[in-house]
């Protein structure tokens with residue numbers, strides 16, 4: 040079976056999951072954090088090498104203040120415990136996104152986690168938090184201008200080195216839960232030739248069966264990358 044090297048997931052539907060059960064939305068975010076392990080274990084089992092999870096977008100700051108602060112508190116509460124749990128599974132964790140708006144407690148925890156897990160090799164887990172594709176592209180351009188990169192030297196490969204995903208293959212498969220059919224500013228440069236899979240399940244409910252369905256669907260896709268024959272440019 041053809042397995043995607045890089046799976047990116049838009050973890051959507053935490054709020055709806057909670058509301059449907061008569062729970063506060065924040066309980067959905069808690070359940071969402073718990074579900075990361077189940078999905079990650081499953082993807083490791085398939086031999087996926089890189090996983091990128093969209094956890095908080097640059098636009099999510101626009102939610103009601105109590106939801107944003109509640110979400111940050113949940114993270115601050117669980118992040119060290121999660122770091123240890125992921126480390127024990129040999130997962131390498133990296134953050135993708137802006138750092139300047141995170142609390143110092145979260146920033147410290149991010150550095151700690153990245154350092155703790157830097158030599159791990161079962162799977163690379165990227166957490167997109169305060170991430171936005173447009174913001175990422177704009178920051179890359181600003182940095183290139185600061186460095187005086189000559190326009191004639193600029194090609195796609197050079198540009199990609201200025202993105203958070205430097206060194207990572209583009210996502211082969213993007214999964215979105217909660218039935219939505221949009222990218223919501225996720226990996227907009229990197230997803231140029233990604234395959235999509237959406238499921239009606241809310242993120243906290245996403246489990247082995249849906250992952251199996253996504254993998255099966257991916258293995259049957261014919262990727263052409265604009266050419267006429269099915270060819271994978273990565274070989």
Ligand code: IPE
Nearest residue numbers: 050051052053054055094095
């Ligand atoms: C995804 O779940 C998590 C974040 C965006 C932080 P949502 O909070 O978007 O859940 P719904 O879409 O409102 O159900």
Ligand code: IPE
Nearest residue numbers: 049050051093094095096223
């Ligand atoms: C996308 O979900 C962002 C994350 C999953 C972190 P949203 O719930 O924010 O997206 P929209 O608002 O439905 O497009």
Ligand code: MG
Nearest residue numbers: 051052053054
């Ligand atoms: Mg949502």
